[in-house]
Amino acid sequence: MAFHKFEQNIKETLEKRTIQPSKNAWNKLDSKLQGIETRKNKSIFWGIGIAASIIGILLVVAPLLFNNDIESTVPIIVDTKIIERNDIENSIKNNNELITEENLTDSEVLDTAISDKTASKEQRNFTVQKKQVSNTKSKQVNMQIVQIEQFASLDNIVVKQEKVNLLTFQESKVKDLAFKTKHLTTQKNTITDADIEALLSQAQKELQLNQIYTETTNMVDANLLLQDVEVDLDKSFRKKVFEAFKINYENMITAVSERND
């Protein structure tokens, strides 16, 4: 207990004591603290610098690393003229007019050829058939135009050159057909429905073939080919038989009527 009191006295005396530090004590401490702050700032600066350099390297290296992928995904730009919908409609309208005119000229040629050589009865039948043929022909051509229009509306991009080629080919075919009929009438002085039908079917095939295979690109249009095959497949056997029978029956009627005359 004695030393407890002794220690208590020492503690009380020493606790009261204060020693003033030297005058430059704070300056020393201040310089130390500033040093650590500058080190912190430097470390932050270095950190930012390293991060920026890493980002820079990544930006430079990333295109090189992913270059192959980008190249593979870049679309091939084709220098073609894009026709607007109005242009397409106008061209289709013009084409329709052209085709109807051609049809009219064809029918006129046919009319003159047939009226000269065949009887009134036969002429009546023929005009009916001719109307049917011209109707079917115009329908087919219209169908093709509608197909083109659909294709244009789907993709909204039509190559004008191809369109022009297609139309000119149709025009040339129509003219060719008219020339052939004229030629046949001058050669034989008569023309049968079978001849006309054969000529029409041949022209139709050529038109379809031209649509499917374009010489300029040497490419076969897969969609049109498929469509063509599907159209053929859609025709049932029964329908085909009926069609064949109808054609033969018509041929027979004309043959009988010709013999009677």
Next chain:
Amino acid sequence: MKIIQLFKNEEKLLKKAMENNREAQHSLFKLFAPKMLSVCRYYIKDVHFAEEAMLNGFFKVFSNLKSFQNKGSFEGWIRRIMIRESISFLRNQKNIEFPIEDVENQIELASDTNLDMDADQIQYFIDTLPNGYKVVFVMYAIEGYKHQEIAELLNISIGTSKSQLFKARKMLQEKINNSNNTSYGIS
């Protein structure tokens, strides 16, 4: 009222000092440095070295202010840092030893020690103690540490801490008594 105001001022200063406000740090330094230099002086005989230890302590205080979470008093927190700094200074100087001796057969301390001395005189006698004795004595008698805490801080056993304290007390008493006798003789 003055105490409350001081406490509020200290809180404000602490907040600003945490934001690296140098003026606030300077104010805190001015407020606590004299006391803390005295604390460092308990352990370190040379006042310049004591100041060096104190400055190191303050540097750690301001660098780690955010780790002070207002648990306990700020002064107590600084004081603990100063004590550790002083001990590490002595360790760096390789100036601290704890001689292991048998404590069982030591003589009892005298009870009639007259302590009529000022702080400088007491500090003088404390300075005459070997560093091992001195550190344990100051930590136990003045700072109020327990033997387990002292043992942990100084990396010694509790027994060593006890023996160091016993010997420090004995030596200090003897020195003070001798001084008293001499002074009486003189006067």
